[in-house]
Amino acid sequence: MNNKIEEMKMINSEKKKHQSNINFKFMLFFFKIRDKLKAPMIKIEKTNIKPGDTVLDYGCGPGDFTVAAAEVVGSSGKVYAVDINLLAIKRVKKSALKKGLNNIETILTDCNIGLGDNSIDVVICFDTIHHVNDQESLLREFHRVLKPNSNLSLDDYHMEEDEIISKITEQGIFELADKKEKLYLFTKR
Numbered sequence: 804m805n806n807k808i809e810e811m812k813m814i815n816s817e818k819k820k821h822q823s824n825i826n827f828k829f830m831l832f833f834f835k836i837r838d839k840l841k842a843p844m845i846k847i848e849k850t851n852i853k854p855g856d857t858v859l860d861y862g863c864g865p866g867d868f869t870v871a872a873a874e875v876v877g878s879s880g881k882v883y884a885v886d887i888n889l890l891a892i893k894r895v896k897k898s899a900l901k902k903g904l905n906n907i908e909t910i911l912t913d914c915n916i917g918l919g920d921n922s923i924d925v926v927i928c929f930d931t932i933h934h935v936n937d938q939e940s941l942l943r944e945f946h947r948v949l950k951p952n953s954n955l956s957l958d959d960y961h962m963e964e965d966e967i968i969s970k971i972t973e974q975g976i977f978e979l980a981d982k983k984e985k986l987y988l989f990t991k992r
């Protein structure tokens with residue numbers, strides 16, 4: 804009986820892995836087209852990331868924005884690329900190597916970022932917050948790692964503007980500082 808349950812669990816986990824790999828490949832294909840239509844650097848320029856900054860890219864996916872941010876921060880800065888999906892992490896590592904960028908560090912995790920308090924100049928979180936189950940905890944984690952008065956730059960094409968603004972500001976730890984088209988800049992309070 805126990806063996807049968809274990810076998811079923813393994814089959815289900817393999818099925819989930821397979822589905823997640825298919826989803827990732829689809830995302831890669833879709834993002835290739837997106838980035839051709841609009842270069843990732845255009846959005847990164849709106850986040851006010853500067854040379855020398857330490858940036859956290861949460862839900863980095865294949866890393867198109869990680870790479871653009873790493874180019875802006877340069878050799879005196881750093882970008883932490885965080886994702887729950889190992890395929891994304893592998894992809895970011897491959898892109899960093901190909902572009903000769905050694906200022907990118909990858910972190911495979913779900914919400915527990917594990918970086919020091921007040922260590923980050925800018926958090927970017929693009930099209931990811933809708934995926935996260937415990938959004939309140941994640942926002943508290945962003946608040947913890949950000950330096951005082953620093954910005955969380957966030958967009959999400961799966962959420963309405965009202966929903967995004969109320970979700971990020973409802974705990975009283977971020978306030979809306981600016982809006983650039985569909986990108987929202989929130990300052991740590």
Ligand SMILES: C[S@@+](CC[C@H](N)C(=O)[O-])C[C@H]1O[C@@H](n2cnc3c(N)ncnc32)[C@H](O)[C@@H]1O
Pocket residue numbers: 834861862863864865866867868885886887888891912913914928929930931934935936
């Ligand atoms: C739609 S993609 C966006 C990727 C990238 N930010 C971009 O805009 O190109 C969302 C990413 O969030 C990641 N993700 C989903 N839930 C997550 C979680 N709880 N913690 C970290 N990453 C997560 C997914 O694996 C996926 O790579």
